[in-house]
Amino acid sequence: MRAAIVWTILRREWSETVRNRLLMSTILVPPMILTIAPIALSGFVGNRSLPPQFAEQILGQRPDWAVFSRTELAGAFTVQQFLAFFLLMPAYIPLSIATFSIIGEKQARSLEPVLAAPIRTAELLAGKAVAALVPGIAAGWATYLAFVSLATLVYGPHLLQVVTDPSWLAGVLVLGPAVGLSSVVAAVIVSSRVNDPRVAQQIGGVIIVPIIGVTLLQATGTLLVGASGYLLLATIVLVVSLVGLRIGVALFDREAILTRWR
Amino acid sequence: MLRATGLGRRFGDLWAIRHVDLEVHRGEVLGLLGPNGAGKTTTVRLLAALIEPTEGSASVDGLDVVRQPDEVRARVGILTETPGLYEKLSAAANLDFFGRLYGLDATTRAERIERYLRLFSLWERRDDPAGGFSKGMKQKLAIARALLHEPSVVFLDEPTAALDPEAAWIVREAIEAIRRSGRTIVLATHNLYEADRLCDRVAFVRGGLLRVDSPADLRESLGERGVEVEFGEVPGPAVVAAVHRVDGISAAELVDHRLVVKAPDPRAVTPALVRALVAAGSDIVEVRERATSLEQIYFEVMGVRPDADEAA
Numbered sequence: 001m002r003a004a005i006v007w008t009i010l011r012r013e014w015s016e017t018v019r020n021r022l023l024m025s026t027i028l029v030p031p032m033i034l035t036i037a038p039i040a041l042s043g044f045v046g047n048r049s050l051p052p053q054f055a056e057q058i059l060g061q062r063p064d065w066a067v068f069s070r071t072e073l074a075g076a077f078t079v080q081q082f083l084a085f086f087l088l089m090p091a092y093i094p095l096s097i098a099t100f101s102i103i104g105e106k107q108a109r110s111l112e113p114v115l116a117a118p119i120r121t122a123e124l125l126a127g128k129a130v131a132a133l134v135p136g137i138a139a140g141w142a143t144y145l146a147f148v149s150l151a152t153l154v155y156g157p158h159l160l161q162v163v164t165d166p167s168w169l170a171g172v173l174v175l176g177p178a179v180g181l182s183s184v185v186a187a188v189i190v191s192s193r194v195n196d197p198r199v200a201q202q203i204g205g206v207i208i209v210p211i212i213g214v215t216l217l218q219a220t221g222t223l224l225v226g227a228s229g230y231l232l233l234a235t236i237v238l239v240v241s242l243v244g245l246r247i248g249v250a251l252f253d254r255e256a257i258l259t260r261w262r
Numbered sequence: 263m264l265r266a267t268g269l270g271r272r273f274g275d276l277w278a279i280r281h282v283d284l285e286v287h288r289g290e291v292l293g294l295l296g297p298n299g300a301g302k303t304t305t306v307r308l309l310a311a312l313i314e315p316t317e318g319s320a321s322v323d324g325l326d327v328v329r330q331p332d333e334v335r336a337r338v339g340i341l342t343e344t345p346g347l348y349e350k351l352s353a354a355a356n357l358d359f360f361g362r363l364y365g366l367d368a369t370t371r372a373e374r375i376e377r378y379l380r381l382f383s384l385w386e387r388r389d390d391p392a393g394g395f396s397k398g399m400k401q402k403l404a405i406a407r408a409l410l411h412e413p414s415v416v417f418l419d420e421p422t423a424a425l426d427p428e429a430a431w432i433v434r435e436a437i438e439a440i441r442r443s444g445r446t447i448v449l450a451t452h453n454l455y456e457a458d459r460l461c462d463r464v465a466f467v468r469g470g471l472l473r474v475d476s477p478a479d480l481r482e483s484l485g486e487r488g489v490e491v492e493f494g495e496v497p498g499p500a501v502v503a504a505v506h507r508v509d510g511i512s513a514a515e516l517v518d519h520r521l522v523v524k525a526p527d528p529r530a531v532t533p534a535l536v537r538a539l540v541a542a543g544s545d546i547v548e549v550r551e552r553a554t555s556l557e558q559i560y561f562e563v564m565g566v567r568p569d570a571d572e573a574a
Contacts, residue, residue, distance in 0.1 A: 008362040012348065019350040019391075110346040113407060116312055116339075117363040118332040255313050259273065 001123055009119075009127025013101055017131070026096050027135060031089060031143040038082040039150045050074045068158055075155050076162040079147075086144055086172050090180035092205075093136035098187030099200040101128055106195060111257055121254050129184045136180045144172045166227035170234070178234040182241040188248035192256075263288055264309060264415055264446060268318035271304050278304040281470045282318065286448060288414070291441055292474075293457035294450040295560060296467035302450040303343065305467065306417045309448065310338045322415055336364065339408035340417040345400040349393030353384055353403050356392055357410055364411035378406035382436055398429025405436050415446045422453055434460065458556040466563045473563050477556055484562050485554025489528045489535060491521040494545035504542040508534045519547075528552065 017023055050058070050073060058077050059066055065076055105111045114124065152160045162168075186204040194200050263286065270280035279301030286292045294302045307313045309320055311327040311334035320327045322334045347356050354375055361371035379385040382402040387395070392403060401421060408416055421437065422430040430453075437460055440447060451457055457464050458477050466472040475483075496519055505514045505523065510531040513524040521539075525531045528551045539546055 004365075005363065008359065012351070012359045015355065016348060016350050108346060108349060109342065109344040110348055112312070112342045113340065113346045113360070113404070114363065116310055116335060116342070117360065118335040118365075119363055120332075258307060258312055 001120070001126060005119055005123045006127045006130065009124055010131045013097075013128060013131035016101075016104075017097060017135070020100065023096060023100050027093050027139065030092075031139045034082070034085050034089065035143050035146045035150065038079050038085075038147060039154055041078055050077070065162075072155060072158050075151075075159055079151060079159065079163055082147075083168060083171055086140055086147075087176050087179055089140040089143060090133075090136040090176040091183045093139055094132040094180050095183045095187050095201055095204045096197075097135060098128065098132035098184050099191050099197045099204060101132060102188065102191035103195060103197045103200055106191075115254050115258065121252060122249065125188070125249060125252050129181075129188070132184050132187065133177070133180050136183070137177045140172060140176045140180075167230060170227040170230035175230045175234040175237070178237040178241065182237050182244065185241045185244035185248050189244060189251060192248070192251040263324075264320075264322055264448070266309065266318065266320040269305075269308055269315050269320050270317040271301075271308055271313065272316040277316075277469065279308070279467070279470060280317075282308075284465065284471065284474065286415075286446055288446055289444045290463065291447040291449060291461045293461035293464040294448065294467050295452075295454065295457055295464050297564070298452075300468045301470070302467050303419055306340070306419050306448060306450055309415075310340050310417050311335050312340075336411070337413055338415045338417060339411065339413035341401075341404050341408045341419060341421055343419050343423070345404035347392040347400055347403060347407075350391055352389045353379060353392055353395070354388040356403060357407055360407050361410055366411060374410050374412075378409055381439060382406050396429065397425055398432050401425060401429065401433050402436055405433070405440075409440065413445070415448065416440055417448045417450070419450045420452065421449070422451070422456060430456075454556040454560055464556070466560065468564060477559075480556075480559045480563075481554050484559050486524060486552070487526060487528055487554075488522065488524040488552040489532055490550050490552050491523065491535070491539065491546060492548040493519050493521070494547050495519075497521070497539075497542075497544045501539060501542045501544045504538045505535065508538050511535070522552070 017027075050070060055070060055073055058073060062076075065073055068076055105114075115121075148160065148163050151163055183204065187200065190200045190203045191197075194203065264284070265286075266282045266284040269282035269284075271278050282305060284292075294305060296302050304313070308315050308327065309322070311322075311331040314328055322337050325333045325337065327334050348359070351359070357375045357378070358371055361375065366374065375388075376385065379388050382405065384399060384403060384406070387399070392400060395403065405418070405421070408418075418437065422433050425433060434456060437447065437449070441460065447460075449457065449461060461477065463474055463476050464480070465474040473480075481487075497516065502514060502516055502521070505511060505521065508531060510527060511523055511525050515522045523531075523535065532549065532551075536546065536549060
């Protein structure tokens with residue numbers, strides 16, 4: 001695989017992405033909301049404080065939070081619920097970019113001239129996959145950094161401990177990108193079979209629902225396994241994604257694109 | 263040089279094209295003529311190493327399309343049925359992207375982008391998104407894209423389909439320019455006028471190659487040759503009788519104001535024919551050699567004859 005060709009594909013993908021207002025709005029608006037909403041919500045809840053019985057229940061699950069004041073505890077509990085959303089970001093952004101990219105090329109019939117060039121299908125697919133994956137991961141990490149900074153500013157260093165504990169770091173830094181890859185794979189598979197980006201996103205969304213479901217169970221405490229649990233989950237998602245990638249590459253076959261994609 | 267031997271491609275149980283034996287020489291323009299679904303696009307894709315043959319072999323400049331597909335693709339340029347441009351990118355950005363895919367360095371890319379955009383009168387619009395171009399401009403940009411890496415063989419698949427007459431004229435002029443540059447061109451088209459005007463040889467395609475020849479040789483072997491004379495007044499029977507006495511004429515038929523004469527060597531019989539008609543007192547307005555159209559030859563080779571009633 002030639003890096004220069006992959007980079008050329010990636011640059012072209014990004015050039016088109018930044019010119020697509022609809023796509024850019026779906027990429028940029030949710031991270032902004034996700035940065036501000038948890039802080040605003042936790043501020044709202046925190047100011048009102050938690051009922052003593054509920055506070056005891058939380059401390060039963062998280063004894064390490066006993067050092068927090070009632071207000072800090074409310075804030076910590078609220079922001080903890082948002083971990084799942086930081087995992088959703090690297091899932092839906094690549095899904096949007098990849099489906100628009102592949103189906104957009106199908107509709108414009110622009111892949112045939114590309115495939116007529118001395119380029120390998122794997123290089124084309126790698127360029128598209130990375131171009132879709134990187135913004136999702138970058139948005140997830142950037143939003144997380146902004147979130148951590150704001151949380152620290154608003155609630156002080158105690159809350160910083162909550163959002164930078166190993167489970168958060170494993171979730172955002174490892175599980176997030178793995179979920180992103182699964183999303184790209186879903187987009188490649190679905191986009192090779194449908195001709196409408198919205199349909200592809202909906203079907204792609206269904207495919208990643210089990211991953212999101214498990215992630216949600218983690219985040220809500222139903223299936224609390226900590227950082228090691230996230231790492232294990234990331235490994236499973238990665239393996240499933242790689243199997244899916246093989247299917248995706250097969251569906252992305254040069255001849256199939258030229259003769260069957262309409 | 264382009265060569266195919268026993269080339270064929272099957273999709274499922276259906277052979278799109280079979281038994282293609284073909285040689286196209288450097289600088290030659292070959293037209294692929296045939297109805298929809300005849301296998302023209304499949305032939306182009308096989309020869310351009312876009313899809314693999316089910317049987318037979320093909321090569322470009324001695325490079326095998328199956329064993330050396332990347333090398334073949336680097337030597338061919340293709341204009342696909344639709345321009346397939348990146349519409350949000352500018353004309354220059356579209357070409358720059360393909361220049362990079364073909365491994366051209368920055369200086370070469372810049373020089374060729376300017377050269378081809380100027381050649382096709384698109385230089386002033388180089389920074390405009392391709393999506394805002396007219397159909398003709400898009401097609402010209404797609405042709406520039408196909409030429410950017412200076413391929414030795416250029417495949418043009420329906421280059422003027424769905425274009426208005428002005429845009430089609432512009433594209434045909436562009437093809438003439440490629441032809442003058444000495445490149446081999448394979449032109450798949452429905453447009454028989456275009457094929458007649460641009461091609462050195464034409465290949466009639468319908469599931470295979472039915473016949474490959476130059477338009478002149480096809481007319482020689484398949485067309486009816488003769489002279490057509492137009493009169494000011496409808497001539498009398500004496501005029502027709504006078505025509506039959508001229509040597510070298512095999513048949514003559516009067517259709518209203520026109521006399522249609524069949525003769526194997528029209529140029530040789532014309533002087534004697536005109537003298538005989540004037541002597542018989544006819545009022546000649548125009549005399550012209552009858553040329554069989556490529557359309558007539560097409561129907562002859564394809565073995566079809568459109569039903570005039572159906573057309574009406």
